[in-house]
Amino acid sequence: MVDTIKSASITTLDGTTQQPPANTQLTEGIGAPGRLINHSDYVAATAAGLQSTSSTYKLVRITTKAILKSGDLVTKVGGDTSTSLTVDLGAYYSDSTVDGTPYANQGTLISANCFVANVAFGQSSAAARIDALSNLDPNLRNSPLWAQVGLTSDPGGYIDIVLAPHTGASTGIAGNIGLDLRVVN
Numbered sequence: 001m002v003d004t005i006k007s008a009s010i011t012t013l014d015g016t017t018q019q020p021p022a023n024t025q026l027t028e029g030i031g032a033p034g035r036l037i038n039h040s041d042y043v044a045a046t047a048a049g050l051q052s053t054s055s056t057y058k059l060v061r062i063t064t065k066a067i068l069k070s071g072d073l074v075t076k077v078g079g080d081t082s083t084s085l086t087v088d089l090g091a092y093y094s095d096s097t098v099d100g101t102p103y104a105n106q107g108t109l110i111s112a113n114c115f116v117a118n119v120a121f122g123q124s125s126a127a128a129r130i131d132a133l134s135n136l137d138p139n140l141r142n143s144p145l146w147a148q149v150g151l152t153s154d155p156g157g158y159i160d161i162v163l164a165p166h167t168g169a170s171t172g173i174a175g176n177i178g179l180d181l182r183v184v185n
Helices: 008-014 047-051 138-142
Strands: 036-045 057-063 067-075 086-093 109-120 128-131 158-167 175-184
Touching: 036 057, 047 158, 057 175, 067 109, 067 138, 109 128, 109 158, 158 175
Parallel strands: none
Antiparallel strands: 036 175, 057 158, 067 128, 067 175, 086 109, 086 158
């Protein structure tokens, strides 16, 4: 058996008439070209914090309408002297009272591991770089953030991308953890 399958954007561009539709009929970042914007920051994780599965590290805040395309979660100094540290990268509603996030949602967990789920990170004191969207299905990379995190409609406002130890470090090592995301706004 042989597959010959077209993506949704190519199907749209093929059109149903002799005159194909213009590229502008596709949405920026969802089939049509889009301008990538970088959202990045870091946190200074403590040794004790990396040992606790209750720790959370809020890295970046992004509008619910943005489309996450790719990203890297990085550390130069490993967060564990052994091989026990694994991490999740998920989403919380923004806890800001002034950015348009609905009051009832502010600061609440949406998904603990929608982007990274139980992945080894910074073990044995080693630097690490992992795909920050490794748990995101490829079809969702053409969807707005609210859909990428598992919501069924856009609540408006902002979402924080948050790192948390899934399995705490045996012996934590303090260090900086960074998130570098490429996003179409």
